[in-house]
Amino acid sequence: MNFKQLAAKPQKLASGHRSCAGCGFPIIVRAVLASTDDPIVVANATGCLEVTTTIYPYSSWKIPFIHSAFENAGATISGVETAYKALKKKGKINQEIKFVAFGGDGGTYDIGLQSLSGTLERGHNILYVLYDNEAYMNTGIQRSSATPFGASTTTDPAGKLRPGKQEFKKNIAKVVAAHNIPYVAQASVHNLIDLTKKAEKAFSINGPKFMVVLQPCTLGWRYPSAKTIEIAKLAVESCFWPLYEIENGEYKLTYKPRDKIPVTDFLKPQGRFKHLFSPGNGQMLQKIQEHVDLEWGRLLKLCGEA
């Protein structure tokens, strides 16, 4: 799908929702939903996406949508998809319908991990899309296991003694890939051609599919709202957030930066990393660069590019 085709697709998430100026997830949601022409039913974990699009009596969803709780988007979509199977078997439904769950990093890396794991293991024919903004943004920027090393959040703030988060981000794609599902992809909001290509591929595959999409958050990452796409691009160009897919266990890089930029180029424009650039914290910056290099090297090997 090119930009022209993408722009011509019917809008399944209406405008007028209440997400922040500069928020990345409406772009992600629209791109994913535009990647199939079949009807879609959506399940959504509690979080920014849900609270900004379903304020009763209004709804931005032009397609069937269900929100149940924070930690159960996986189990909920399992139930919907299984009901579809049952009613199709009984001849009550004949058409093809796709099932998509959206969850944030809190609802997926943390509280919803078990529910997601069960869903993947049972082989439901669904696509789970994780919009990863690297903290609990809906409740006010608290640390999650997706928060990167060094970031300052409201529950692990940079202070005199402790300079923000001291643990590296969980590698959710690897966790998901360990379930041996047919398709796992890592994407970013700034590269819509790559994102929709992955979503289109996911929709064409039978079984559980998973996509994790980086979604910079203007409030939580603390940068001007016009810079969401730019920041996401820096994450990819620095190899902090590589774009790749795992199809039937085979890793494939879908974008390789021509010149890998230093990770500080990605960190510097963001307020959540500001303290790392104070005198005396250079060691932490070095640690982050080393971690990025190590993970990038490993990924290149897995993708047969090393």
Next chain:
Amino acid sequence: MSKTEAFTGADAASEAMRQINPDVVAAYPITPQTPIVMKFSQFVADGEVDTEMIRVESEHSAMSACVGASAAGARAMTATASAGLALMWEILGVASGSRLPIVMNVVNRALSAPINIHCDHSDSMGARDISWIQIYSENAQEVYENTILAIKLAEHPDVHLPVMVCQDGFITSHGIQNVKIFDDNKIREFLGERKPIKALLNVKDPVTMGPLQLQDYYFETKKQQDIAMQNAKKTYLEVGKALSGITGNTYDFVEAYNLDDAEVVVVTLNSTAGTVKSVVDKMKSTGKKVGLLKIKLFRPFPYEKVAQLLENKRAVAILDRSESFGADAPIYGELKNALYNANNKPKLQSYIFGLGGRDIYEEDIESVFNDLISNNIDPNKRYIGVRE
């Protein structure tokens, strides 16, 4: 057309589920519920039902999957006990708040800590205010019939609420009794197909389920939920009357056993009601004016009916198989409320019994009746069979 089977209470629940033939069952093992889903899984494996089964990784996911399936338009069922019900708690509220007619068999078991696998009612009584209809069953026969009734009640357009059908862990769930099973076709004809007003799978009429409601709408939604609960009383009787046409049994809010002649009464629910009946028979034969009031429908609570049956009695003992720590025990509290406006109030005595599966014997119940007869009544909770 019926046949009699030697069934446990768990078998009776599985048999009802086989006849119901739900679209989706999502379940997770927990003692003493497991035999229900084990037997039902065999029905699925042998193609005796059309059900799609989701073998989830927790009870939280069992209820979440039922919510998804029911919202999609399917008839969805599950079963649980004790810690499983506790783990579901958050999603119990989602199910009732979203007005989804899910039916769940609950095999009553004590809550941790200390861990204990035996019967008491702490689990379902802990969920009594979460807007699920609760029907309690004395024996396997009632489990079977209540489960069928529950489907029709839950899906009724005036109700649209989930229902739990409760039975005593091990005592009922694992004890073998004769159960009269009615014709498959008659039961299926009685139930019909589920006809949801809105369903996620109706993609031509998209619906947003589980929205955010703030100060301006949430309150109305909750009020409607209570109206639906109140409606459930009338619907329960209507549905019961229709089921009566097949089974010949009656489905009232309560069962009155030797109540007309009684001066003193024991109130309880589930299997202990059977033990009380045996004591009533024995004491009656020696000229004692004793009776039993068995609560069948606990949510919504039949206040008027209970008051009508108990006013003018001399004394009433309420036997609760669960605690409300620091407060009146669940059934006792409701009885007190029910009788507040009665003209001729009986004296009430609260008893707690059987926690963690501690047995209750006929002599214990006889002694309760004798307390009532001799006017040995005080405002304190009493405990049956507990060491000081």
